[in-house]
Amino acid sequence: MNDFAFHTPSSLKEAAELLAQYDGDARVMSGGTALMLLLKQSLVNPDHIISLHRVPEARSIEVSDGVLHIGGLVTQREMELSPVVREATPLLANAYSRVATVRIRNAATVGGGLAQADPAMDPPSSLLVLNASVKVTSASGERIIPIADWYSDYYETTINEDEIVTELLVPVQPTDMAWTYIKYLPRTEDDYATVSVAALGKAENGKISEVRVGLGAVSSTALRASDLEAALLGADASFDVLKDASQAVADIVDPTSDPRGSADYKRDMSVVFARRALQQVLNVEG
């Protein structure tokens, strides 16, 4: 690990000014759960670390005008346990509850997870189907980025080097749609997913009236299965329809082989778990 100067700003404004001052040679640290590993392995070598642990802002969770606002420094354990999050977006509370271990979730933050952007993380597929957005702040102002435009590649987002994730905005989850988050992990309970699927759905008079499907761990970013969603609208909520339609997932995923499974296995499992998630949210037995 290289030597670096460790800064502890006491406000977001000060943190953003430091980030601008060091112009690409600084890294923000929130929980440190991922950044410490990157530093130890010399995968990043900044001369400056700007820790947010003394920053008092960006720690609240509140609902306003039908949108859940979550500060970037809220921990992933708070996301799991907060009664506000559980009521407004039960899918998201569930996805955060599946991240690693309690020890990691106690330290890891919402903002750090968004910036880390590992495609195998648990929250991204839920964030996609909930149509979330990310607020970033720099010394020159703020901007809001729809989650569909946030993840750009493996561990890459559309954030700029001088920006800090300060808020996650999530529309309150529709109460008339059933939801599920399936994390398929054949190894240990605290591992990253081999394949994960988040879904929301509703059927009326036996026909599918709304459905949303997000996939994790099977491409360079989490994916929304938009073509599958469109194909199912108005279709019969039956096992055969879901089984046939789910095959479309095989064409949009692009997994890599790793110790959690070969690329072919992950592709097959993404079809299977997309179908199972659809069965759950549309109450279809198989």
Ligand SMILES: Cc1cc2nc3c(=O)[nH]c(=O)nc-3n(C[C@H](O)[C@H](O)[C@H](O)COP(=O)(O)OP(=O)(O)OC[C@H]3O[C@@H](n4cnc5c(N)ncnc54)[C@H](O)[C@@H]3O)c2cc1C
């Ligand atoms: C052993 C282990 C197991 C894990 N298992 C899972 C799992 O099963 N599922 C899962 O979803 N995740 C898992 N994770 C990943 C975990 O979710 C991330 O480590 C965590 O989300 C990062 O959050 P952090 O606050 O610790 O970020 P940090 O480590 O502080 O930072 C991570 C990256 O984001 C940048 N950054 C941090 N905060 C901000 C900010 N506010 N604005 C801009 N950039 C910022 C940093 O510079 C760094 O590049 C695991 C991690 C570990 C170490």
